[in-house]
Amino acid sequence: MNQMRASEIREILKVAVSPEMISLAGGLPAPESFPLAAIATTMAELLASEGASALQYSTTEGDAELRAAIAERLGRRFAIATAPERILVTTGSQQGLDLIGKIFLDPGDVVLCESPTYLGAINAFRCYQPRFVEVATDDDGMELADLARCLAANPGAKLLYAVPDFQNPSGRCWSRERRAGVLALARRYRLAVVEDAPYAELRYSGEPQPPLAALDDDDTVLYLGSFSKVFCPGLRVGWVSGAEAVVEKLVLAKQAVDLHTPSLTQRLIARYLRVHDLDRAIEGIRALYRERRDAMLASLERELPEGVRFTRPAGGLFVWLELPVGCDARELLAACLAERVAFVPGGSFFPNGGHDNTARLNFSAMPPERLAEGVTRLARALRRLQAAAVPSVA
């Protein structure tokens, strides 16, 4: 626990709750995307027809119908060769990260990750006291030459953690070449690859790339998925798909940490998938977020002063900002809070620190006009900060 630190995101979210505040800090799905009417009907049918079993203890592995539906869906949509017995249902995919840390990591073990990487994964793994090695990452994904260098320097590394599709925080999506290259290097070093894919279905432009798990034919990859971004996050239902022997170990670990994921939420999703068309619902989410992404990018193009770089994500929930070197995003955040706009300073997405000139902006949680107003406020705060900084430098 000494290794654990409070999440900056969480603390900021607590501050940024007043109605006048425009929070670009969170990573919340748009609540208007939740299929509320269908959920209410499905839940009523579920409680009427199988309420007692949906409220009873169930197995650690997860609901059998849900595991089968997840396996079928991964095959159909992503060409991932999996099977119900290779699926463990988890309490959100965050729990998948914790369980993987629990069964793979001893203190001092090396975890390779993108730079930057997902803060929740840093927090989950950090409990097990690994050493994080950040691999240089550009708009096409992990840089293969740098990964080769990191592996040569750490040939006993245990895990490679990656979010290849529309990463949190950067919004980047890996090219096919990088996917194949990373997998080849991981195989050579007998490294387990954790592919965290909560945003894989949220593409707004460009061509889909195959998941690492679809390119994997020797059980190198543990694939983490979630219903949080394509259905509802408050149900906390995610999954791990991987080699049966690994899944069995994860099941034992999960049994000790929460016995099983709630039966009711699992049965609800299983029944929803049986009766309703999730693919079609996701099309609606994509249309909603595409418009928001476009609005944010247009505002950023228009408003930001020169010298600020930002990603143009083809999917996901986030845009990543690089301020001029020397500009501290925490100072910018302070100036932004005065303008009633919030974001997450990027430093906490780098497990080994640094990069204080970066920031993460969310575009999924509010309509275009409000995103535009948020960017206007942020740009105003930034110009004010830069104007104030000039005399002190001169």
Add this chain to the structure above:
Amino acid sequence: MNQMRASEIREILKVAVSPEMISLAGGLPAPESFPLAAIATTMAELLASEGASALQYSTTEGDAELRAAIAERLGRRFAIATAPERILVTTGSQQGLDLIGKIFLDPGDVVLCESPTYLGAINAFRCYQPRFVEVATDDDGMELADLARCLAANPGAKLLYAVPDFQNPSGRCWSRERRAGVLALARRYRLAVVEDAPYAELRYSGEPQPPLAALDDDDTVLYLGSFSKVFCPGLRVGWVSGAEAVVEKLVLAKQAVDLHTPSLTQRLIARYLRVHDLDRAIEGIRALYRERRDAMLASLERELPEGVRFTRPAGGLFVWLELPVGCDARELLAACLAERVAFVPGGSFFPNGGHDNTARLNFSAMPPERLAEGVTRLARALRRLQAAAVPSVA
């Protein structure tokens, strides 16, 4: 993970699912005790009036209304002085055990526990590689002289884990004197006490005893409660009540392991508690289980051969059997499966092994006639085993 072992209970439950099998092995609440109609109404109202927020991400600490309701209830029913900010909502109280292990235990740390103790706690703590010291326990609870001896031998012990009310597996309830005595010794050695109280409201006879947490005035006790045995286990909602500084650490640990417990199940229980009378519903559960306990005890009195001892629990879900020394409960289980009755051999409830002549029987999950038939089958298997054993000894 090398320290983790498969739960015998889980494997037995998998075997004992055929309809002809009478399983006394589980610990399932009676599904007919679930307030299904009230839950369906509450859920429909919840989704209609606040569906979007009940399906959205929420805070790690837990739903504010639920934390307040739990704190109020602990004060009113148990005279535990707590407050909403001293409550962390967990994904079942099993998660409370895991989080406590995570923040308290380093490898080699000593955990004191009853002998026998709850298997789920052994599994949760074992991940953190402690050394278990079993304190001798009789029908009144932990034996104070033995606890004093264990503490003198292990003055740096970190945790004392106890289930003072109708323990799983023994069904025992501690006397008030033992409660006060254990707390005094824990204080002297600055030991954190984990009071696991899932059965505290399930008393069928005799006078209630105060929780350790109600006798505690210096934040020695972490109190774990659960809605699993008094409402529905499939919702996986439990809680920890304790010192605010400890709860804050548990919140950080929980954030890394599953972000938060599902919003929907928390809001459902909060709303149920607001609209319905849980105390009254629990009276119904008590009446149901009292009849079942009485039926099982009457059958055991009538059917079991001499030399078998068993507890007469005043509450909870379990009766504990001690077979004659030398009689192995795993052999009895094999004989019982042939008679189509299952139970859990007691050895796995002792973290340091031994006690192969013990067994746990559940009486909550089926009606009196079926319990009686189960005991008849068990007694038949036992007599057969004993008859077969005599010649081989002679």
